[in-house]
Amino acid sequence: MATMMAGQALAKVLEKWDVDHVYGITADSINNTVDGLYQERDQIKYIQVRHEEIGALAAAADAKLTGTIGVAFGSAGPGSVHMLNGLYEAKMDHTPVLALVGQSATGVMNTNFFQEMNQDPIFADVAEFHKQVVNADQIPKVVDEAIRSAYATKSVSVVILPDDLSGQEIDYHELKTAALNKQTTKLPVDAADVKQVAAAIKQAKRPIMWLGQGAYGAKKAAVAVSEKFGLPVLTTAPAANIFPSDHANYMGARGRLGTKPAFEVSQASDLILFVGTNYPFARFMPADKTIIQVNNNLADLGKQYDADITVLGDAAQFLTGLAQTDYQAQPTAFLKAAQKDRTLWMQWLEKLAADDQNGLRAEGVIQAIKENATDNAIFGLDVGNNTEWSLRQLPFNKEQKYAMSPWYGTMGFGLPAGLAGKLSFPDRQVWSISGDGGYAMVMPDLLTEVKYNLPVINVVLENKSFGYIGHEKIQANQAPYGIDLVGADWGKVAQDMGAIGFTVTNLAELKDAMNQINDLQKNGNQLPIVLDAKIQNIDPLDTSFIPVDPETFAADTIANYRKTYDLPAEEQPAFSDILKNI
Numbered sequence: 118m119a120t121m122m123a124g125q126a127l128a129k130v131l132e133k134w135d136v137d138h139v140y141g142i143t144a145d146s147i148n149n150t151v152d153g154l155y156q157e158r159d160q161i162k163y164i165q166v167r168h169e170e171i172g173a174l175a176a177a178a179d180a181k182l183t184g185t186i187g188v189a190f191g192s193a194g195p196g197s198v199h200m201l202n203g204l205y206e207a208k209m210d211h212t213p214v215l216a217l218v219g220q221s222a223t224g225v226m227n228t229n230f231f232q233e234m235n236q237d238p239i240f241a242d243v244a245e246f247h248k249q250v251v252n253a254d255q256i257p258k259v260v261d262e263a264i265r266s267a268y269a270t271k272s273v274s275v276v277i278l279p280d281d282l283s284g285q286e287i288d289y290h291e292l293k294t295a296a297l298n299k300q301t302t303k304l305p306v307d308a309a310d311v312k313q314v315a316a317a318i319k320q321a322k323r324p325i326m327w328l329g330q331g332a333y334g335a336k337k338a339a340v341a342v343s344e345k346f347g348l349p350v351l352t353t354a355p356a357a358n359i360f361p362s363d364h365a366n367y368m369g370a371r372g373r374l375g376t377k378p379a380f381e382v383s384q385a386s387d388l389i390l391f392v393g394t395n396y397p398f399a400r401f402m403p404a405d406k407t408i409i410q411v412n413n414n415l416a417d418l419g420k421q422y423d424a425d426i427t428v429l430g431d432a433a434q435f436l437t438g439l440a441q442t443d444y445q446a447q448p449t450a451f452l453k454a455a456q457k458d459r460t461l462w463m464q465w466l467e468k469l470a471a472d473d474q475n476g477l478r479a480e481g482v483i484q485a486i487k488e489n490a491t492d493n494a495i496f497g498l499d500v501g502n503n504t505e506w507s508l509r510q511l512p513f514n515k516e517q518k519y520a521m522s523p524w525y526g527t528m529g530f531g532l533p534a535g536l537a538g539k540l541s542f543p544d545r546q547v548w549s550i551s552g553d554g555g556y557a558m559v560m561p562d563l564l565t566e567v568k569y570n571l572p573v574i575n576v577v578l579e580n581k582s583f584g585y586i587g588h589e590k591i592q593a594n595q596a597p598y599g600i601d602l603v604g605a606d607w608g609k610v611a612q613d614m615g616a617i618g619f620t621v622t623n624l625a626e627l628k629d630a631m632n633q634i635n636d637l638q639k640n641g642n643q644l645p646i647v648l649d650a651k652i653q654n655i656d657p658l659d660t661s662f663i664p665v666d667p668e669t670f671a672a673d674t675i676a677n678y679r680k681t682y683d684l685p686a687e688e689q690p691a692f693s694d695i696l697k698n699i
Contacts, residue, residue: 118288118289118290119289119290120286120288120289121156121286121287122149122152122156122283122284122285122287123153123253123256123257123282123283123284123285123286123287123289124149124150124151124153124154124156124256124283125152125153125156125289126153126287126289127153127217127256127257127260127278127283128153128154128156128160129157129257129289129291130257130260130261130264130292131161131188131260132157132160132161133261133291133292133296134185134186134264134296134298135185135298136161136185136186136188137160137161137162138162138163138164139161139164139188139189139190140164140166140171140172140173140175140176140188140190141163141164141165141166141172141189141190141191141196142165142166142167142168142169142172142191142192142196143192144191144192144193144196145192145280146192146193146196146219146221146222146280147190147191147192147193147217147219147278147280147283148280148284149280149281149282149283150190150217150219150278150283151190152284153283162540164565164569165568166562166565167561167564168561169189169191169196169199169203170203170529170559171529171532171533171559171562171565172190172200172533173189173191173199173200173201173202173203173204173206173207173216174203174206174527174529174530174533174534175187175189175533175534175540176188176189176203176207176214176216177210177212177214178497178520178530178533178534178536178537178538179537180207180212180213180214181520182495182534182537182538182541182542183541184298185298186214186264186267186268187207187215187537188215188216188217189203189214189216189217190217191218191219192218192219193218193219193221193233193234193236194232194233194234195232196219197218197219197234197236197239197240201239201243202527203533204240204243204244204273204275205243205525206522206525206527207272208243208272208525209524210355210522210524210525212271212272213264213268213270213271213272213274214272214273214274215260215263215264215267215273215275215276216244216273216274216276217260217276218236218240218277218278219277219278220236220277220278220279220280221280222279222280222281223281223282224281226279236249236277237249237277240273243273243275244272244273244274244275245267245270245272245273245274246262246263246266246270246272246273246274246275247274247277248263248275248277249276249277249279250276250278250279250282251282253282253283253285253286253287254287254288256283256287257287257289258292259276261292261294263275263276264296264298268297268298303413303430303431304413304429304430304431305430305431305434306428306430306431306438307428308438310428310430310435311435311439311442313426314390314409314411314435314439315346315439315442315444317388317407317409317426318346318348318388318390319444319446321387321388321407322449322451323385323386323449324346324348324388324390325348325350325351325368325382325383325386325388325390326339326342326343326346326348326351326389326392327351327352327353327383327390327391327394327396328350328351328352328356328359328360328392328393328394329352329353329355329356329391329394330353330359330393331392331393331394331412332356332359332393332432332436333359333393334433335359335393335432335433335436335437336359336360336361338433338437338439339359339360339392340360340361340364341436341440342436342439343360343364343366344366345439345440345442345444345445345446346439346442346446347446347448347449347452348366348390348452349368349378349382349451349455349456350366350367350368351368351369351370351371351379351382351383352367352369352370353394353396353523354370354374354375354504354508354521354523355521355523356393357369357508357511357513358513358517358518358519361513362512362513362514363514364514365456365459365460366452366456367459368382368383368455368458369459369462369508370508371660371661372398372660372661373505373659373660373661374508375508375509375660375661376459376462376509376660377462377658377663377689378455378458378692379660380660380661380662381458381663381691382455384403384666384692385451385692385693385696386406387405387406387407388406388407389402389406389407389408389409390411391409391410391411391412391424392411392432392435392436393411393412393413393432394412395414395417395420395421396421397421399422400421402422407425407426408422408423408424409424409425409426409427410422410424410426411435412428412429412432413429413430413431415429450696451696453699454695454696454699455692457695458692461688461695462689465688465689466484466509468688469481470484470510471624473623473624475653476622476652476653477621477622477623477624477650477651478652479502479503479578479650479652479655479657480506480510481624481627482506482576482578482650482652483506483507483511483550484510485627485628485631486511486548486550487510487511487512488631489631489634490511490512490517490546491545492515492516493515493516493517493518493545493546494512494517494545494546494547494548495517495518495520495535495538495539495542495545495546495548496511496517496518496519496520496538496548496549496550497520497530497531497532497533497534497535497536497537497538497547497548497549497550497573498519498520498521498530498534498549498550499528499529499530499532499549499555499556500521500522500526500528500529500530500531500555500585501528501551501554501555501583501584502552502578502585502656502657503550503551503552503555503578504521506578506657520537521534528552528554528558529551529555529556529559530555531550531555531556531559531575532549532551532559532560532562532563532575533559533562534549535547535548535566535573535574535575536562536566536571536573538573539566539571539572539573540569540571546574546638547572547573548574548575548576549573549574549575549576550576550578551575551577551578552577552578552579552583552584552585553577553578553579553580553581553602553604553605553607554583554602556577556607557602557605560607563614563616563645563647564615566616567616567644567645570643571645572637572638572642572643572644572645572646573645574634574645574646575611575645575646575648576648576650577607577647577649577650578650578652579649579650580652580653580654580655581602581603581654582600582601582654583599583602584600584656587600587654587656588656588657588659591656592659604651607620607647607649608620608647608648610647611645611646611647611649615644616645616646617637617642617644617645617647618646618647618649619633619646619647619648619649620649620651621648621649622651627650630648634646634648656682658682658684659682664678665678665686665689665690665691666691666692666693667691667693668691668693
């Protein structure tokens, strides 16, 4: 037992849970908590952000990338409200985050004091656990309880701290209960379920497998299942690194953040094996399919679609069991056609990437990132068209990681995700990829990367437009009103902020910039980099619905779609035509 300030005891609890950095901005209602972090500064690092939203978003990205809870703090009133955007990001994506929220001192609470608010109702919707401490002695215990809750529920915990309590001395002793932050038990899989699923796949003529985040860590088993049963594979957008992106059987994701082969192959399938996903858009699939769902959450079974076969169990254990089935399918025409569709798609993307006769294309920038990214690179992806381009081309075939905002979809996620990635993985190459709309929302925190010597490579795809929304305007036959943006030379802005900046407008300039970036990395550069890529404002191919099959769609519909996206039939034939020629 030791006597110390309650704020320092709080920091020691965080250390017990392997938290090595926290994000926030200090203020009078949380100064004693921050002073506690100062006392433990050799063990835990305080990262001073320039906006509390960035701290909360970075905390969410930390948890996604590492599996360890992310921690952010803010002052009473404005600081805590600023955090809400990042906390909702964590809630929507089932991510453990702890928010430490300042409050006015107990002596002035309920007196309409400066910045005093009844904050608990504010967090009641976003947080599974939300409590305000009432004495200094309970601070370590409540924070420990909050962290356990966040891990157990995969959600947000909020602890509200009246500042005078954090500054009081307490007798602190480390809690003896172990800091268990992993799921110690996994739902077992019944061998009969594995046998039933295997039999169903064998009977199908056009089976596919669709993986979600629940299958994380089961890459080897997933590959074995795909190859054993001859299954084309799709993933959800947040799970794109669960299956090797360069595998011949990988079709990509379906939807607007997807690919042509993923859409076509899933449309043509007669059986879908969903593993570890509660994919919400599956409800829009054609109803002519056998649906198998494997999930460890009973409540998710049948939630999005009425499944023919349901398996309640751990995804990794299920895939491992299925991979051990004594069976080897011969390559079918369906599988070969899927592989050909994928090959033609990748060739088409490479063709687009190599074309800058009318200006730089986004595909060219992502291709350059792909060619210069390391095998263990980390990517922070913003929200918008940049997400589409990134997921279609980035390499996820080795040890690459990425974080995105898939459910909440908040613009501005890219830069704080890159910031978090470099703090948690200082020895790995880290990229953030943003549109100019999202980047402009959060770019003051480039100063945070400068302050802490974080050499993140921040790529800005500038088309001077909210391009993702622009597509929705086109689809709704609305005027492109309110989507145009004023541009800036983000490379020069970065230089003025103490970072390294490049501005490129064509492939030659892009190649030169990438060469310089590689040289900087080899020479131990410790400054963040901003690569401002001035790209054409081209609406990317909408893969959520691809009407090119002459057996299904009218000739004028097909012609209009191909003309809209400059999609030549000889380079991108319909899947049905590919299948006929196998």
